[in-house]
Amino acid sequence: MEGLSDQELMARIAAGDAAAFRILSRRHAPRALAVARRILGSSAAADDVVQDALLRVWIHAPRWRPAAEPRTWLYRIVVNLCLDEKRRPRAAPLEAAGDVADPGADAAANLEARERDHLLAAAVAALPPRQRAAIVLTYQEGLANAEAAAVLDTSVGGVETLLVRARRALRAALGGDD
Template structure:
């Protein structure tokens, strides 16, 4: 298997097949990350396309000695996501979500959906750097070091972002007495 850095050298020389192979390798992970940061699938798809275009047009700027391709690509994608969030455009259909199912088939599904909705809403209210740190470390499974590279900050800053995010989520999702048995 050809590694990402070797493929990037070929991409920098204009090799479209190498570019396609590299993007295929990272597409699903990039979409998941962008969707978590951007908040909806439609924006995520646009952001990933824009990030891929930047990889193609900026391929000669990639320096493997400064970090992995994945970290470089994540940095491009996260920057695009944050830029998009800073300049909101109207509410998209994807952001509005699907209409609620009027007849859920079980109480458990309803409770789970409410809990998931409460979690999504609480995460959406987090400051964007905390939300991005959560997405990278918890949903993408990246190390704190990798998240620090993607956020262009230190590992200790990422750890602080995660602690603060967990504290805010706990305050929003648990009752004041701190018990975890809560019906949403």
């Protein structure tokens, strides 16, 4: 069953096939989790969102349209749940201090790279949720603008507008040329 396409797995899931659901989950949950972590900035909240998204896939599988890509449908559910989560007022969780530096690498270069990564992550986290989602989906997850548009339930032009605004805000936040 591992060799089945996502569409074939979804057809089986719609019929109640738990084994097909496990395969589809194993195939796409890690990337969905990465998307949720990047949007939410919290591993615990991302885990909850992805579990909820997978549960919704299982429950609503009979409503899935075969013309739709299952990965895009899952990402859309994840992004929508992330946006809902971001709207809820909460105290910010205390995240880990960061990755341990490679002891064999140049310490100054490691420090500079970590600082640059931290500044970029902070600037992305400060973006409005839909702009952040567009950046995560296109740049970090490598989705085409058309796929990102399907996930965000907007047009390709809408995604491009979100990306232009996000890049402009990132350049301003990071002190780049405008």
